[in-house]
Amino acid sequence: MKKYNVAVLGATGAVGQEFLMLIEERRFPFAELKMLASKRSAGKIIPFMGRDYTVEEATTNSFKGVDIALFAGGAASKEFAPAAVKAGAVVIDNSSTFRMDPEVPLVVPEVNPDAIKTHKGIIANPNCSTIIMVMALKPLYDIAKIKRIVVSTYQAVSGGGKEAMAELEQQVQDIVAGREVKAHILPGAKLAKHYQIAFNLIPQIDVFKDNLYTKEEMKMIDETKKIMSDDSMRITATTIRVPVYRSHAESVNVEFEREVSVEEARKALAAFDGVMVTDNPEEQEYPMPLFTSGKNDVEVGRIRKDYSIDSGLNLWICGDQIRKGAALNALQIAEYMIQNDMI
Missing domain, CATH: 3.30.360.10 (Dihydrodipicolinate Reductase; domain 2)
Incomplete structure (x- = not known):
């Protein structure tokens, strides 16, 4: 099975931690995993699946070689999503930044999976409620x-x-x-x-x-x-x-x-x-x-x-x-894309 390089932006927060839990629980096929956060959280060590990962400060240069970028949400999305797309990653974003952008699909995989096909690098996760x-x-x-x-x-x-x-x-x-x-x-x-x-x-x-x-x-x-x-x-x-x-x-x-x-x-x-x-x-x-x-x-x-x-x-x-309302929904979008050869 093909594996993908994954970045988690906001890895130290509640949604970021849920991403990691679900990646392990669902056996998401990642090859390399990059944990990104703000400068304040950079340097923290996160044990994950038998390995210690060092949290890196997110910059516009953080996404080279990344296939899938999972954004936990917040103001960072506006700054880093375009950079991630430019580097070749598909961004699945939990913030409200792009949700109502007519060029960005807003997706719940069980409800409107066909919308994923229209993405131009960014897919928005809806509000949890x-x-x-x-x-x-x-x-x-x-x-x-x-x-x-x-x-x-x-x-x-x-x-x-x-x-x-x-x-x-x-x-x-x-x-x-x-x-x-x-x-x-x-x-x-x-x-x-x-x-x-x-x-x-x-x-x-x-x-x-x-x-x-x-x-x-x-x-x-x-x-x-x-x-x-x-x-x-x-x-x-x-x-x-x-x-x-x-x-x-x-x-x-x-x-x-x-x-x-x-x-x-x-x-x-x-x-x-x-x-x-x-x-x-x-x-x-x-x-x-x-x-x-x-x-x-x-x-x-x-x-x-x-x-x-x-x-x-x-x-x-x-x-x-935090699960279906955020991290799980985003990961399901990525899984759907993998299953349908869209990455």
């Missing part, structure tokens, strides 16, 4: 066109990075010990105000736009339309940060052009690769972040008719946003 939602929407869309989507998300603090996870842990410890609770990270480290996340919900993820939606909410709206190739869908979103370490949850209300029964929806979802139906109300079985963390599948449950409209269903969706 978008990926989790479209995994459940696609099999339903295939049996009945979707007219409208109303989604409310309950997003884990790991979506805010390792610092947000550490802050939640520290705040819980401080509350239990009766100490003063301090907040420095959420809803965003660069924002003017910060709020306690322990035993709280924060109705802001990313910055507010002129239309009073947050950037995260608009990502879900715009990206879903692009992935599904349907600008006619009406979508509204509310995104919330919750005191959960890992795995996002979403309440999704879907209106179809025709009536879709609960049984029909369950059957379509159960048959879709990457989706698991966990929907047994009598036994109190439904998706929860506690049980979807660390798993590849997106779980769907609480499937029920919306009696307020003629053709609607309510869904409850959970998925690990």
Whole structure:
């Protein structure tokens, strides 16, 4: 089997570490592996598959000889993606930099794999919440066109990075010990105000736009339309940060052009690769972040008719946003390209 030279940009972060875990777990066929990060992280040693790797500072010259560049996300993508493509690599990027660029495919392999063929060196990974939602929407869309989507998300603090996870842990410890609770990270480290996340919900993820939606909410709206190739869908979103370490949850209300029964929806979802139906109300079985963390599948449950409209269903969706919502989705894109001789 042919092997490929791989670079991981952001190797020391949460998504970068998940990349490494999945490369080993899925036996991804790499020949050489280059771990890249910011100057601050350069020089760190990462043990991986029986070998110690030294993290290198990412520069525009870091991608010579690289076949596949996995970008964990962040501002570095804008600087380094063009350089990687120029060096001959295919970039699979987790940042929002290129997602809405009409020249860059936005891909969830189970949903729109054909879009990969249109790439010009860069393939964008969608927002984590978008990926989790479209995994459940696609099999339903295939049996009945979707007219409208109303989604409310309950997003884990790991979506805010390792610092947000550490802050939640520290705040819980401080509350239990009766100490003063301090907040420095959420809803965003660069924002003017910060709020306690322990035993709280924060109705802001990313910055507010002129239309009073947050950037995260608009990502879900715009990206879903692009992935599904349907600008006619009406979508509204509310995104919330919750005191959960890992795995996002979403309440999704879907209106179809025709009536879709609960049984029909369950059957379509159960048959879709990457989706698991966990929907047994009598036994109190439904998706929860506690049980979807660390798993590849997106779980769907609480499937029920919306009696307020003629053709609607309510869904409850959970998925690990670091796995399927980020690193796994990107690696699946690379695997698809390898399987179809596209690299």
